[in-house]
Amino acid sequence: MDHKLQVATKITEALAGLGVQDFPFEKVSSMLETPPNPAMGDIAFPCFQLAKALRKAPPAIAAELAGAISGAPLKEVQVAGPYINLFLDQHVVGTDIISAVLTQGNAYGSSEDGQGRNVPIDLSSPNIAKPFSMGHLRSTCIGNAIANIMEKKGYTPVRINHIGDWGTQFGKLIVAYQKWGDEAKVKAEPIKELLKLYVQFHDEVANDPTLEDQGREWFKKLEDGDAEAQHLWEWFREESLKEFMKIYELMDIKFDSTNGEAFYNDKMDRVVTMLEERNLLTESDGAMVVMLDEFDLPPCLIKKSDGATLYATRDLAAALYRHETYDFAKAVYVVGGEQRLHFQQLYKVLQKMGFDWAYEMYHIPFGMMLKDGKKMSTRKGKVVLLEEVLAQAIADVKKVIEEKNPTLANKDEVARQVGVGAVMFHDLKNYRLNDINFSLEEMLTFEGETGPYVQYTHARACSLLRKGNYQPTTEPTLAEGALDSKEAWAVITALSQFPDIVDRAAADFDPSFIGKFVIDLAQLFNKFYANVRILAEEEDVKQTRLQLVAAVVIVLKEGLRLLGLKAPEEM
Numbered sequence: 384m385d386h387k388l389q390v391a392t393k394i395t396e397a398l399a400g401l402g403v404q405d406f407p408f409e410k411v412s413s414m415l416e417t418p419p420n421p422a423m424g425d426i427a428f429p430c431f432q433l434a435k436a437l438r439k440a441p442p443a444i445a446a447e448l449a450g451a452i453s454g455a456p457l458k459e460v461q462v463a464g465p466y467i468n469l470f471l472d473q474h475v476v477g478t479d480i481i482s483a484v485l486t487q488g489n490a491y492g493s494s495e496d497g498q499g500r501n502v503p504i505d506l507s508s509p510n511i512a513k514p515f516s517m518g519h520l521r522s523t524c525i526g527n528a529i530a531n532i533m534e535k536k537g538y539t540p541v542r543i544n545h546i547g548d549w550g551t552q553f554g555k556l557i558v559a560y561q562k563w564g565d566e567a568k569v570k571a572e573p574i575k576e577l578l579k580l581y582v583q584f585h586d587e588v589a590n591d592p593t594l595e596d597q598g599r600e601w602f603k604k605l606e607d608g609d610a611e612a613q614h615l616w617e618w619f620r621e622e623s624l625k626e627f628m629k630i631y632e633l634m635d636i637k638f639d640s641t642n643g644e645a646f647y648n649d650k651m652d653r654v655v656t657m658l659e660e661r662n663l664l665t666e667s668d669g670a671m672v673v674m675l676d677e678f679d680l681p682p683c684l685i686k687k688s689d690g691a692t693l694y695a696t697r698d699l700a701a702a703l704y705r706h707e708t709y710d711f712a713k714a715v716y717v718v719g720g721e722q723r724l725h726f727q728q729l730y731k732v733l734q735k736m737g738f739d740w741a742y743e744m745y746h747i748p749f750g751m752m753l754k755d756g757k758k759m760s761t762r763k764g765k766v767v768l769l770e771e772v773l774a775q776a777i778a779d780v781k782k783v784i785e786e787k788n789p790t791l792a793n794k795d796e797v798a799r800q801v802g803v804g805a806v807m808f809h810d811l812k813n814y815r816l817n818d819i820n821f822s823l824e825e826m827l828t829f830e831g832e833t834g835p836y837v838q839y840t841h842a843r844a845c846s847l848l849r850k851g852n853y854q855p856t857t858e859p860t861l862a863e864g865a866l867d868s869k870e871a872w873a874v875i876t877a878l879s880q881f882p883d884i885v886d887r888a889a890a891d892f893d894p895s896f897i898g899k900f901v902i903d904l905a906q907l908f909n910k911f912y913a914n915v916r917i918l919a920e921e922e923d924v925k926q927t928r929l930q931l932v933a934a935v936v937i938v939l940k941e942g943l944r945l946l947g948l949k950a951p952e953e954m
């Protein structure tokens with residue numbers, strides 16, 4: 384199926400025929416290049432490296448070797464100085480690729496590489512009583528897409544929302560609520576109200592320094608299971624989760640586990656004991672730490688002097704729990720770049736404990752979301768609530784639909800799919816480590832490199848199939864010459880690359896490979912549509928071209944699905 388590999392085999396055989404040694408298949412495949420422009424062929428083979436073996440100048444070698452290469456899937460072999468330019472037979476390759484897509488459907492590009500093994504993916508993980516930040520949005524979108532991609536590679540992803548529901552801040556929040564809180568207000572707008580209380584607490588500390596101690600006391604009470612503290616904490620948690628759920632529902636994202644930090648409270652003693660048994664704990668100013676000097680890292684704090692455990696302790700317990708529960712092939716953490724040190728320390732501590740599986744843990748950081756070139760702040764009341772952003776995006780798309788396609792059925796659902804998709808796609812089309820600029824206007828345009836553009840292209844292609852009365856088939860017989868245009872060829876070539884793109888996205892845990900791919904495919908398809916007649920052709924030519932369109936529909940929809948976006952058939 385892979386035509387490049389077939390060509391590599393032919394060249395390898397031709398070289399062997401000329402008596403050249405030391406140029407096995409792998410080496411030949413790695414030497415293949417893609418010519419800078421399509422007029423120079425689909426594949427180029429440079430002959431410089433052969434000069435020594437054959438004791439001839441590269442152009443002479445190219446001429447000799449070219450004469451020994453022929454046959455399907457090749458149509459033509461040209462010599463261009465020291466290069467051999469190889470042209471694939473569009474009919475042969477087109478038939479292969481289109482058949483593969485039409486028979487496999489959305490399984491095109493899938494593989495069993497992962498053998499069903501588990502890959503827990505730590506994603507989203509917002510903090511209770513705080514707004515769902517843009518960073519959490521990025522973690523949610525990227526993590527969900529990575530889960531879909533790993534699933535396509537044959538792994539079993541486990542989506543874990545490691546909710547930030549424990550820590551000293553809850554002591555402060557309890558104090559603030561008891562002093563200034565109002566139950567009705569918290570119920571009405573939990574996140575806004577709890578954030579306000581938290582901010583107020585920090586403002587008041589200047590006047591009343593004892594507040595800090597009160598906060599610490601209440602956190603201690605919470606850790607010791609005090610009924611009042613426990614009750615308030617549970618309530619804050621519940622109200623916050625309800626708010627987060629609204630966002631996940633809009634994004635259509637589900638989790639396999641929402642075990643947050645508090646879930647590990649009764650699992651930390653064991654970690655401390657294990658560290659003690661291995662003589663890894665050192666006392667430092669009354670606190671317990673694991674030294675990481677040999678890795679040039681600061682010590683990892685395990686227990687504070689007052690006995691309170693920390694974020695890192697909970698993550699150690701969580702890692703052990705995930706290993707024991709899922710026996711994972713890889714464990715992935717999709718968390719912002721600011722926590723790089725935390726994860727380095729986590730892995731090193733586990734490695735020092737003698738756990739080889741810690742080498743299969745990956746922190747997948749991502750860049751920041753900026754607004755007007757600055758970090759978006761969730762503090763100091765300048766909150767951009769994600770829920771409001773999503774609502775705005777949906778409303779804007781709804782307006783466009785009302786204008787352009789007022790008779791569309793299920794307008795609201797399509798507006799949600801496109802509006803929310805726009806926000807998600809914006810997060811996924813760029814290399815994940817890049818900082819990205821937040822601009823609703825840019826996300827929502829139907830013409831740029833956006834989610835709506837790809838979704839709209841998919842809908843256009845669907846409508847073309849309807850209008851042309853496409854006859855679905857899984858064994859296309861292409862009318863000779865019907866796909867000879869350079870536009871059709873560019874689309875076929877792109878389709879052939881999809882399995883490779885999925886591989887790369889999985890290997891690098893980077894959904895942007897898929898994001899860029901669907902933009903490219905959409906653009907190439909639109910060029911094809913603009914330049915090649917489809918509907919006004921003879922039936923066999925029309926059906927052949929529609930088969931290509933049908934293949935594009937399948938791959939665009941699957942690419943969007945991997946990114947977590949829907950592909951409405953009409954919009």
Ligand code: ARG
Pocket residue numbers: 505508509510545546547698701716718
């Ligand atoms: N709640 C944390 C935050 O908002 C992210 C948690 C990431 N996951 C983890 N296992 N540490 O910063």
